[in-house]
Amino acid sequence: MFEFHIKRTKFLLVLQGIALIGVSLISFAVLSQMSQFPFSDLLLVLLPILLIVSLNIASFYGLFKKQLWSLKLIMGLYFVQLIGIEPPDFSFALSTGVKLPISVTFNELTVTLNILAALVLWVSYSSLKSLKQG
Structure with missing residues (x-):
């Protein structure tokens, strides 16, 4: 069913490699500040x-x-990264790897949409759909 990589899965593979490098750098940064x-x-x-x-x-x-x-796991990982919310007191946004945000501010609330996460969701869904068909 999934004997070869199509262009979409190659794109996802490269993007997951970049995300893995980004998360590894974050973990090294946290570990270096461990004594604080x-x-x-x-x-x-x-x-x-x-x-x-x-x-x-x-x-x-x-x-x-x-x-x-x-592909389902990638969809779950990027679904969590899709929207970020930032009220005045705290911030919630998850990002691993590359992020292309679009932010909108209402009064003091900032809502961020990660365009790359939306693209990855669409690419992984269409890849999953085409691989299940063929």
Whole structure:
């Protein structure tokens, strides 16, 4: 069913490689500043990063080995990165690798849409659909 990479899956493979490098750099930056955090804060920062790194590694490996589940995992990873919300008191936005944001501000609330995540969602969905058909 998924014997060869099409152009869309090659694009996703390159993008997952870039995301993996980006998340690895973030984890190195956190580990280099480890002495500045108390242990409980370090766990709160490090555990989500390790989860994201492991999911990126799994999706990259699965896509490299031409597994359909990896396309679903990539869709899940980039769905979480699609929208970022930034009220005045805190910020929530997840980004691994490359980000192309468009931001709109309403009063003091900023909503960010990651265009690259939307593109990846469309490419991975269309790749999954075409690979299931053929």
